[in-house]
Amino acid sequence: MKKSFLTYIIALGIFGIINTELGVVGILPQITKNFQISVSQAGMLVSMFALIIALSGPFMTLLFSGVNRKKILAGVIAFFAISNLVSAFAPNYTVLLIFRILPAFLHPVYFSVAFAAAASSVPKEQSARAVARVFTGVTVGMVLGVPITSFVGDQFSLEAAFLFSAIINAITFIGIISWIPSMPVTEKLSYGKQLKVLVKPQLWLNIATACFILAALYSVYAYLAEYLGNVTNMNGKTISAMLILFGASGVFGNLQAAKLLSKNMIKTTIYYPLVMGVIYLLISYAGAYIIPMTIIIIVWGAVFTGGLIVSQTWLTSEASEAPEFANSLFVSFGNLGIALGTTTGGWFLSQLGIHQITYSGAVFLTLAFICIGLKIKLFDQKQDKIILVKKTTND
Template sequence: MKKSYISSIIAIGIFGIINTELGVVGTLPQITQHFRISVSQAGLLVSLFALVIAIFGPFMTLLFSGVNRKNILAGVLAIFAISNLGSAFAPNYTVLLLFRILPAFLHPVYFSVAFTAAASSVPKDQSTKAVAKVFTGVTVGMVLGIPITSFIGNQFSLESSFLFSAVINAITCMSILSWIPSMPVKEKMSYGKQLKVLVKPQLWLNIATACLIMAALFAVYSYFAEYLGKVTNMKGTTISVMLILFGASGVYGNIQAGKLLSKSIVKTTIFYPLVLGMIYLLIFYAGTYTIPMIVIIIAWGVVFTSGLIISQTWLTSEASEAPEFANSLFVSFGNLGVSLGTTSGGWFLSQMGTHQIIWSGVLFLMLAFICIGLKIRLFDPKRDKILLVKNITSNE
């Protein structure tokens, strides 16, 4: 199989894992009825999953850093398939919770290895495009995973929704074993050498930027349906269509972001908060009008998913000597950003109203932009001056 297909197979695995993580959101009402539990208890299936990722991500990646990448990818998907199979036939809520939490420990391991494996499977100048293709799996999983799982659960049964994820993970696992060549770790880095990247202050500025960009994204996106329903006055079916439109445009955004990053990581990252900020302002001032909002949603989808790969590339670019560990940091702090953004957006919504959640996202973008500026000015002043001169020249 051509190396160009490796990223596609890995991306399907990403979809299966994201669908396992977030797809359950679409079946929470059925879970509460089936196991006779409260909504808050059912919510633990999502929140504990994310908490395990955030806390244990880097440590689990370090633990498996010397294992053949092909074996890691296939092994993690096998565990996820078994987990979903167990969830489908869980006799009670406690067993279901255990089957949900256990694979969460390996979630960041797959992500970390997936990004590294995709980048290393192609020439260096095409690595960002390969990673962008993997991020397509994230986009599809995030945007379509929930409605697909919800549809299967409603049309068939709760068990069927878990079996759907199990089948996706199992098929991808077999595809990796059959078609992806062995990917041994040629030179295993010591734990100390990988952890050493954490002493770099510039890395922490990149981590803060990535975390804040993720927070900016989810401070608004988490309340996508709420905003369209309350502010734009769209109905449930229309909102579902908008969600699909958002996801479809997001796939295009991944591809374009990969191209831009391959030309200049710094320029792309600098301009990203500004572009997303403009989108947010358009949402705020034109969000009450249906037709303009549809156009904005298309642009929002493109820019939204671009933020995933841009923040990942910005963070890992400062720790290229330990790529898998750096990717695990992105997964962990990215999840932290999601939690931070969702919580902040919820506060703005409850205290100021649905229309005002936009300002939560804008606030995080301003903080991210400050971190980017500090990183460039403090640790790469020459590059900062070169960029400034180029921008002035191009404007003239």
């Protein structure tokens, strides 16, 4: 069995989980109507899910750190299938909310184990590419999850929309059970050893970098549809096509970023905020023109998705002794970055107008670049000097 096939099974699970998290956005109007609740109450199905991920991620990952990885992947995806099945036939809003909240606790566990399992399934120099294949599930889930769920809900029913996610989860469960080999934890790290990585100041600079990059990405992307409608003057159908184009180029960009990280992680990370900054500059100058904006969207989608794996690789590189815990930190602080970015982007939009939305992204890119520079200057260069001194002494 090819290792790439195994990672794609895991990626399908990522797609199912992302679809469970974000797909509900496309059916919120039907939920408000079906359960006779307000829009703000329906919105809690999204906000509560994200909040629980951000708060519980590292702790839940620590709790399951000694369990066979195959059992974790299968168990979590089975729970998501059950929660979607119950959601499809929930008798009231309370039951629906409960079965949205419960799987959110396990969301970061699957992600953390998935990234670690993918990376460990191949030689170290190929780990970034293996993780990139898993990230494909994130990309496809983010771009296609909402429109597919919305389409199923509109064409069939609210129940069918939840059942769609349940079926994806069930297929993944069968794939994990049938084809993924047992992955026992050969050396269980104590909670203390895993938590010990948190005392490393360079890790916190990497965490801040990842958080700021995600904030930079989502402070603009969250309002892409509104920007295309109000600034580029695109209609609804064209905007939907642009979002799909954005996601399609993102799959390509994800894999290309992995290749660059495999060659030189530090250089790729340094250049990332600079390249993203150029794209935001182009948007601010050419965003009103349909053809230039279409070209920008293709490039933007590729660079945008590359930022996910750049952030993940940069953060986890400073905690290789506790990979699953490090990945849980990425999931938690990544969600924190998304929340920070969307909130700040919304403030820029309301105070300065949609034309200036790229400025919010530029602010976070600057902060990310500063954190990268500090990390390299204070720690990487210092480490290089220590190695040079040791080598000279030995000679």
